[in-house]
Amino acid sequence: MRLGVSTLAEGLGAPLSFGSAYLVLLVCVSGRARFALNFREIALQRYDVLVLAEDTLALVRQRSRGFLAMACLLPKALASEVAYVLPDTLLTFLREQPHCVPSPLDVPLLQGWLHQLMDAQHNSGRQRHVMLRNLLQNFFLKMVTLLPKQKRAPAQVSRRQRLAWDFWERVGQRSTHQRDVQSYAEALCISPFYLSQLTRECFNATPKALIDRQVVLEIKALLTYSELPIGRIAERLNFEDASYLCRYFRRHTGQSLTGYRRAGQGGTGP
Template sequence: MLRCYKHQFHVPKVISIGQSSLDELQGIPLSLAYVTIIICKQGYAIFNINFKNYIVRKNDIVILYDDTFAILQQKSQHFLVDYLLLDKNFSTDIAFQLPNFLFAFFNKQPVIKILNNKIEMLSQWQNLMMYIVKEKKEYWLLQLRNHMQNLFLEIANNTKQLDVKQHEGYSRKTQLCWRFWDLITQHSKVHRDVQFYAEKLSITPFYLSQITQNFFKDSPKVLIDRQVILEIKALLEIETLSIKEIAVRLNFEDTSYLCRYFKRHTGITLSGFKKQRR
């Protein structure tokens, strides 16, 4: 979507930040980042998001995924937005600590209305985010991840939880995908095989692969392994835990297998990751 613009800040494989009137993008499908956050600063616009029209006004937040169909249909003369483009790996780090219902909520309600008493808070959040990215101090990446999580958690605090399994607006395939996501977060510490999750959902591994490829753009195994890596990273941040204790907690046969698994999926060693965190 906004890749053609000159970003105010661009950190490869993490985030791009900028401001735009979207003049050149009106009437064409937007090419989106893995997660795109748009904050309306002035004016108004009408977006078609997944074939439904939404009016976006000042201080509204729009959350879009890379597979979202979105077109800017109409806008006022002085329409202006701030945008944040989040990379896939950084997005998954952010999402690790977030409630699962929130992802389904953004699918159903991509435009978030900010209450009047929270507008100043949103402005302060943006100012602090810009400071973190601009200064890039020793722990800036961890600060930025936590800061982004705070935004999503504040939205979650003010959002009625969505029961994806029972919501009549979801197809059976979509319900199965969200149930699979819930099962991963519950069981990935012990179970890393696709067969286990397929049996829990009462479907075949092949069918599970079909629907996750279509919905999440990844295979079940990739999604499982991604969650396990996030679990490993979270435990590595606990300084008192040894590698052996982490292996036991995550049901690895031994520490050498854990080390090989982590290196294969991240490209770095466990000790290298701990050094990066420090």
């Protein structure tokens, strides 16, 4: 599990990417932000919680200068352990309503839970995994007691939004080996021009910019969380050679691969 505080600056105006996380908890700890979750606008303020599944399309539309979020990234194995004791009604509800607003009485409980979670995360003892699992289960079980008796009907998604969402899902699945806009447009049975219209409308970015952004995130993840040499990273991400990978990364980030790895950027947060 990964746990850290983030400004989510890299996600402003483009889909957020959390690597291989299966489930993400975001808790706003300061400031405010506006999100689009599966094309539904959400206003996030202090101590609001977002529960994001791996297929949730999340964008940061706006954020205040002091916005910070505690991000808890769960791998699939841990998320499955946590979900084992949870009722299906909660999981269904959270997929439809991922924005949770605690009552004033529950805010101190949330603050205490965050402190316990951080303490457990930094515990190097043998009980660390059990502590994290139990804390996360307690968090969601508390949610069960707060479930409303009636759920709102899920929002309708237009065909244009669905196509944009399908494009972003394909980028997440294929960007390591497919980086040309034409192939994505053909897979969606639309023209590159129409795809560009969709992504500008929904994400305020071109298809190529979104593809490149995802590739850069993949490179950063391998630099930060693996010890693979540059040549192996180039092979894994289907670049012609290490030299081309270096030029690509510098063009999009202004940094060298070795410089980024040495600095250890992103090592403690999402």
